[in-house]
Amino acid sequence: MNVLIVAGLVAAMPRGTTVPPVVPSIIPASTPHVGPSSRIIFMRRCPSSGCLITAGPIDDSRTNTSSIAERDTVIGPFSQGDAVWAGLMTCMRATYAPFDVTITDVDPGSTPHFEHVVGGQPSDLRSDIPNAGGVAPSTCTEIPNAITYTFDRYGNSSNYLCWTAAQETAHAFGLDHELLPTDPMTYIDGSLPKRFQPEAASCGESAPRQCSCTAGKQSSYETILALFGPGAPTPPTVTIRSPDAGLVQPHFVLRVDAMDDVEVARVELWIDGASTGVVATETPYRLTAPDGIAAGAHHVEARAYDIANTEAIAAIDVEMGPPCTAAAGCTDGDVCVLGVCIAGPSISGGLGDRCQANTECVDDQCVESADRTQVCVAACDGTAASCPSGFECLADAHVCWPTPDAGCCSSGGDPRGPIALSLGALALVVRRRRRS
Ligand SMILES: [Zn+2]
Structure with a gap:
């Protein structure tokens, strides 16, 4: 069955639509899979004269024949400038970099290729998807020479265009929508750019449902990897x-x-x-x-x-060297905790330095005291000797905490209110003990 898969607008409203089966089967089931029909995705930027599309029963990018076009038509121009286009191309190349597939905006002509048309409005293609940001044909397999679409509805946001372009091109590889917000197959907004993720994700638009092709969950990364194989290695x-x-x-x-x-x-x-x-x-x-x-x-x-x-x-x-001690063995602003030198209060993010988030601390622990003072801490073992001078090891929390008379960093209340709730450290809130 040939299913029309539609991407929402920026607000990512689910608009899944099915059309009657146009092509019962693109690839006969008896045909063994011998790799992709092409390793080229052609990004077709519609010029001021638009992109000519012929309606036909089977997609064929080489003749600009589209199975989801209601009629022979012209997709309107892509109205954004060269910089937006360059940003879209860069983003698409990065998104598909893990796979052995080439993203180009040079027309491959009669060479088999996947084609992604960028421009115009949904009504240029068909009348039943007025709010779509993009659209693609979809079976549960690769569609050779598929033509997919991103419409000119995202202004100058290369990343939103890229989100939709990645999703629509991948629909033609047999991928379903996912709920994973970091994956381009999602309808869920969130940080951009999105990249194909290796996790087995739940399918769906706004609520989980069974994946329509795999029955269980879906990994976009693994599915595309299985089709194309790995691209040039991109080390961390x-x-x-x-x-x-x-x-x-x-x-x-x-x-x-x-x-x-x-x-x-x-x-x-x-x-x-x-x-x-x-x-x-x-x-x-x-x-x-x-x-x-x-x-x-x-x-x-x-x-x-x-x-x-x-x-x-x-x-x-x-x-x-040898283990340090609370009193000696560390230099350059470091202090000794549990026999190891770590950054001290004079170093940004060091032990005892003020902080607002774990990530600001060298030891990744920003802890709030009862008076809402927030400082970077480090774990200790409960003994006084496990923390440097000027700090004590709190018996309950087992972290090194500035002693009240140290004067280095924890004076004053400086309440910061609800921002403390965003802190990690397992919501650890220590109470500074009174010293008698
Ligand atoms: Zn979609």
């Missing part, structure tokens, strides 16, 4: 936030930032060219050095991998 980006190169202590914690165009699968800690077996799979990436690292010089690496196992490495050279 990885940086070591702390510690700095130089002196470290046993059980130092490597704090790592890693990002990827699709997803970071894991970050591994390697020392002197060998894996330590220490792995972090969730942000913030924190890797604690294991036992048994000898005193002296070591090459420390954070190795990040995306879901295609593409690697990226950030490295520092360190000198393993």
Whole structure:
């Protein structure tokens, strides 16, 4: 059955519409699948004279024949300028970068290709989709030489155009709508740009329903990967936030930032060219050095991998020293917590520094006191010696907290109201103990 799949407007209103089956089956079931019919997606920018479309029973981009056109027609121009078009092309290339498919705006002519028409209004194509932002034919398989559409209804927003263009082109690869807000197959607004996600997601427009092709859930990434195979590898980006190169202590914690165009699968800690077996799979990436690292010089690496196992490495050279103590062993504004030097109150985001969110803190913990003071903390073990001078280890919360007379950072109430509710740290609210 040939189903018409429609994208909503910017407000992403669900407007799924079905039309009677036009083509019973594009690919006979007996035909073995031997890869995609093409690896080209042609982005067709409708000029001032518009895009000529012929109505016909089967899509054929090579002759501009569209199975979902009500009649022979002209799709109006794409009225936005070159910069918007360039932004759309950049976004589409990034969105499809994980897959072995080329996005071009040069007409492939008689070479088989998928065609995405950009311009005009829904009424240029058919009368029953007045509010659509885009439309595509859809079966549960790839439609060779499919023609799909994004209409000129998003103003100059390249990212909204891209969201719709990615969704409509993928409908012609057999994909359904998903509820995952980060995926272009969704109707749900949210941060842009959206990228095909590897998660098994629920299908639906505004409420979960069974996926129409897979019966269960759907992974847009896996489905498109199965069709085209992987594109050129795009490694993650990885940086070591702390510690700095130089002196470290046993059980130092490597704090790592890693990002990827699709997803970071894991970050591994390697020392002197060998894996330590220490792995972090969730942000913030924190890797604690294991036992048994000898005193002296070591090459420390954070190795990040995306879901295609593409690697990226950030490295520092360190000198393993003895454990620090509350009173000695740390330099350059660092302080000693549990025998390891970490950034102290004089460093932005360091222990005891004021904060409004976990992400502002080197140790990723911003905690609010009873008087609504918010400071960066670090875990301790309940003993006084586990925190540096000027801090105490709170018995209940087990975090290092500025002592009232330290004068470094926690004076004054400075109430910040409801913003505290946005803090993580498991809603940990500590009460500063009175010292007798
Ligand atoms: Zn759609």
